[in-house]
Amino acid sequence: MPPHPETWLKVTPAGLWCEPANLHIDPARAVPRAVITHAHSDHARPGHGAVLATPETLALMTRRLGEGRAGEVQQALRYGETLDVNGVRVTLRPAGHVLGSAQVVLEWQGARAVVSGDYTPRPQPTCAPFEPVACDLFVTEATFALPVFRHPPAEGEIARLLASLRVFPDRTHVVGVYALGKAQRLLALLRAAGYDAPIWLHGALAPMTEVYESFGQDFGDLRPATVANKDALRGAIVLAPPGAIQDRWARRLNDPVVALASGWMRVRQRAKSRGVELPLVISDHADWDELNATIDAVGAPEVWVTHGREEALIHACAQRGVRGRALHLIGRGEEDEATEAET
Template sequence: MRIPKPESWVEVRPEGLYVRPGRFHVDPTRPVPKAVITHGHADHARAGHKAVLATPGTLAIMAARYGVEEGQARQALSYGEPVNIGEVELRLHPAGHVLGSAQVSLTYRGSRIVVSGDYKRRRDPTCPPFEPVPCDVFVTEATFALPVFRHPPDSEEIGKLLHSLALFPERAHVVGVYALGKAQRVIRLLREAGYDAPIFIHGALQGLCALYEAQGVALGPLLPALAREKEEFRGRLVLAPPSAIADRWSRRLPEPVTAVASGWMRVRQRAKQRGVELPLVISDHADWDELCQTLADVGAPEIWVTHGREEALVHHARAQGIRARALALVGFEEEGQ
């Protein structure tokens, strides 16, 4: 049997990646009849699809964010479990990005393409680790695909936060975190570092923190940062979406030390522009070294880069003898936006 060329059965359409022999899209950016979703962030998991396939964790996140849409078919697929859609065998594998995140492995007539979704390689106490899957084509993100992006160990960044908390006991410490994934990961890292005091959280984080707890991720004591006296926040940690730090909400906090947990905090100018006093380089995406290591681990002779800093990763891959091209997909946001 002749093995088909990858571009003959997976193509870029205005809605995103389309798998022709299965008649479905992966992470489409607009409503489609059938969608396979890698994870629950809003730029990958949109509302309005007629049929959705994802991990149980991702389906739970989508239900929490969008509700259960009338007439929508929902199919849960566990990691490693095979399912045939048309002529395509599909499996989901851990991506290590957030709760429920998955890579999509597609096999058609002897050809295997793996779509990474968003991923990271370092340990995350809130989700299973990334699993390299050998393939013929690896479709990878490239959010931090520049050599300047080398993320420090998470323990160092959490140590910086706890040191500042001890150094300024009269001040509140407010940490900007993305509501899905980053908030829960930072909380778990704090708990592992020995911080067992209650953590105040913005209302926008409460629902997803409760969902993580329901999915078996213990977060310890959390308190709503609402309708409290200013003095209650002295010497305490407060987690909130980055956007809330810049508005009137944060004015209730006593002399707040402003922190943001993001891979973009590696860029000092970004931190300065946002008025961040304590930048924490904690990312839910692979850094440059991890991206390059992943290409070696999966061993694909060809890579496609979906979004991010595409040119640098394409150049690196070609220097390693790997065929590479940028897909220039639109509609995916930077981390923490």
């Protein structure tokens, strides 16, 4: 009988820790040895000793945190490759969330645990598609774990943005997007919808976009919005961090339509309280149906929930005979809440 996951996978103050391999997964503070699922700041913190991640994640982390701060030693592991760490087999599988995002598959004495990080089961054009992995323990996020969160197809939301440009041809359409992942996804979706005019970027979005481009992605004609004049931005699409779309930076825009691309935009009150004129429901997280379908697909008898609305997901697990446990990891989900805070 394989050992129960609780005997070798533990929650420490720094986060989830695989004891036999002496590896932390997405630790909240600096540790000697870390596996990083993806480069968002609530998962990839600075100052670790050794860091194991996909080549894309290492590149994004290094660009975001600065040379030398994304692990003293970096070790790249491609999707599907396996590394033996003190008898624990470690494999990374695509999580579909952002470029390089991975689920960490840990195998120990016949037991298999999957730590999924953040994941997006529906395929999207800027990263490798999510692969469900059968396991004994599935560790999941629960950002949108309420049945009111069912993300509509992103293409339809892009169509709404383009329809708005038709009704307001002179107004700048400024879309609040997170710098890593959401920005590049919007770019790819706009190009896929046939929008071939220049797209203007806030300076904060450029570094992550350049890393995507260095991995072969082509977003067409991108221009810096920060130095553009009002006339050039008439009727243009501008992408900017959520904190900038209504603050002083936005004064350079021409009578802007303020849009925000986020799964939270599904709820009117959320959009209202942000003063958003065009909410776009585009999320890089699993919605309610996808969370539940993934739990069914991996077939794990036990599910641990790292952060989010765990009580609803655990309730839904219990109805199917799956044991759920809330980990209450500290510092998670801040990436999403960043869209709520003023910066």
